[in-house]
Amino acid sequence: xxxxxxxxxxxxxxxxxxxxxxxxxxxxxxxxxxxxxxxxxxxxxxxxxxxxxxxxxxxxxxxxxxxxxxxxxxxxxxxxxxxxxxxxxxxxxxxxxxxxxxxxxxxxxxxxxxxxxxxxxxxxxxxxxxxxxxxxxxxxxxxxxxxxxxxxxxxxxxxxxxxxxxxxxxxxxxxxxxxxxxxxxxxxxxxxxxxxxxxxxxxxxxxxxx
Numbered sequence: 175x176x177x178x179x180x181x182x183x184x185x186x187x188x189x190x191x192x193x194x195x196x197x198x199x200x201x202x203x204x205x206x207x208x209x210x211x212x213x214x215x216x217x218x219x220x221x222x223x224x225x226x227x228x229x230x231x232x233x234x235x236x237x238x239x240x241x242x243x244x245x246x247x248x249x250x251x252x253x254x255x256x257x258x259x260x261x262x263x264x265x266x267x268x269x270x271x272x273x274x275x276x277x278x279x280x281x282x283x284x285x286x287x288x289x290x291x292x293x294x295x296x297x298x299x300x301x302x303x304x305x306x307x308x309x310x311x312x313x314x315x316x317x318x319x320x321x322x323x324x325x326x327x328x329x330x331x332x333x334x335x336x337x338x339x340x341x342x343x344x345x346x347x348x349x350x351x352x353x354x355x356x357x358x359x360x361x362x363x364x365x366x367x368x369x370x371x372x373x374x375x376x377x378x379x380x381x382x383x384x
């Protein structure tokens with residue numbers, strides 16, 4: 175069962191699309207990146223696969239996206255939007271895994287400790303701008319302060335798995351995948367198989383948070 179609600183935040187009106195579990199024990203809240211929306215294959219895959227495991231999935235559209243803007247605002251504005259959404263996400267009295275893809279993953283990492291997130295899911299964490307490894311954002315990831323799972327494409331120009339520093343987090347590599355988890359034909363995996371790999375990894379990790 176899915177339904178949507180709008181939430182007013184300091185950064186504007188946001189939208190949450192809920193994929194409800196029948197007997198939920200935890201909520202996974204995931205937001206989009208700076209260049210896409212909640213229609214991303216991985217986000218839709220999580221919303222379909224996790225509710226049967228007792229995980230209610232909240233797909234979050236940040237205010238700038240709801241307003242129809244094409245360029246994401248500054249990080250502090252993104253964080254303000256996430257803070258404003260949090261009461262709606264946590265209001266069910268269940269632990270909340272704070273998550274997102276790309277820019278959304280950065281928001282989740284930066285705000286996790288302050289919001290009391292149970293854990294963080296970082297999909298395609300943008301460790302650095304393409305071709306600029308010296309501009310590392312590792313501090314955001316390492317500063318999350320809660321159990322963290324990174325799901326990263328093996329050929330992500332924003333940071334390949336081998337570039338990630340050691341730290342208190344888990345990392346699952348999606349072989350040959352780019353920043354959007356697309357893989358070349360020579361990889362021998364279909365888009366559906368890639369999504370299944372992601373959802374299996376995330377589902378197993380969340381199950382271990384009980």
